[in-house]
Amino acid sequence: MKRRVSPAAAVTVAVLAFLYLPIGMVIVNAFNADESLVGWGGATLEWITGAFADERVREDFLTSCLIALLSTVVAVALSLAAVMAVSRLPKRAGAVLQTLTYARLMIPEVVIAAGILVVIQRLGLSTGTWSVVAGHIVFCSAYATLVLQSRFATLTGTYDEAAADLGAPPRRVFLKVLWPMMMPAVVIAALLSFTFSFDDVVSTVFLAGPETETLPVLILSLSRHGTSPEINAIAVAFMFVSLVLMCLVALASFWPSKQTRSVTSEEEEA
Template identity: 35%
Template sequence: MKSNTLNRKNPLLSIHSFLMMAFIYIPVIVIIVYSFNDSRLSMSWEGFTFDWYLSLLDNRNVMEALKNSLIIALTSTIVSTVLGTMAAIAMRKLMSKSKGAIAGLLYMPIVVPDIIMGLSLLVLFSQLGLDLGKTTVIIAHITFSISYVYVIVSSRMANMGNQLEEAASDLGATQWETFRYVVLPSIWPGVIAGALIAFTLSIDDFLISFFVAGPNSSTLPIYIYSSVKRGISPEINALCTIMILVSVALIILAQWLLNRGNREEKKTSMLPF
């Protein structure tokens, strides 16, 4: 009787979930809808148009911010993916008592508020005498992206056994050959998913970039923030819509890769050997 009562849907919980989803997604839907508004005034609807998306291509400031964002995101993604994957592999083999403390340090960039991280990096760069620009933004993005790559790759490696690595070692494979032919094929969904998440975080980051960016290294989020202070235009809505769609697509792709890797691992574990 109690089991049936617990399994019965509570209408209040359903209403609460619906209101929460509406609170989160209605503003996003409004931005997307008004990016197709034929009026320059965001508060009045005068028809459907794609002109604001086309005008973005003629906006030199947007193209410059897009170029900066892509350079920063691609560079930080490559470096953070390599370092995060190496950290996950090293932590898996580490048998020291300080393993928990080291893992806690790797989780810190995820837990620390962005404003604290941005301010601390700004102080560090000023103490080192580094001029603010693309280089400092890339270093900052690598700093917080490594943690996300480490978490995703570590979760992927948590389900790996040591049997295949030990078998490869017994057959005379070197550590590099074992990594290339045994470990990497097993963890590649996590590595690619981590890279996609790192790229998405870098493209979308505003707060940390705002602290460490120089005058000629404005990214798309910084450009949107500076433009909104002068008023919200349909061009900004169009730019936000593109960023939303790209971010959602990358997150869905990362989740699909992780799910596919988990399915392949389950099939492998069911083989009779």
């Protein structure tokens, strides 16, 4: 008796194929020796090595890394300070700030980027790397705030108050008690911020000057003239970096639970 395929399973397979088949085609064509990409001409590393030999690709990759690094450092620092400040505010004021944080996630990125561009033009400033970093900080800090806030909410009112009752000053409470337990969330927020900044196109297109170009923008500009093996090779390298970052986020997500279990076991032994 043949087993019938349920409609739900068929729809699931179709959706997964629609999502991941284009990615698979990009990966396959990056190693396809047939330059026309009409058929399979054998495996080759020519397009991969050729892409990294291109000075423009290397410069754009370094620019993307620099922008993502600067955006991550500032966004995480501001988010951590904001989370700690909100915890000491009245509930209504804290709720207002949380609403503003969620608003940054709900407002389309193109609207935020256009608003930042208008402000820059009103001030008579020129766009460039710094303006791209400023735009990335706006949306990266929103994601970082959500990550840090969820972790900080489980710590305040217990460990910090216990340390304060034992006579520890506020600075020592933060450095010796809160900071070690916040570190996993800080790492996750930093990795997510770096990934979002490294992958961003919308804000970068709006806020980048004529001398600033990132790797995603390069891929977009090259794709307007049609696909080629070089574009696929650059896209594969780009996906590899993003995949590594997301794997690091997944690994770091196990750190808080492991650390919490160790702290709980120490408390039970005591």
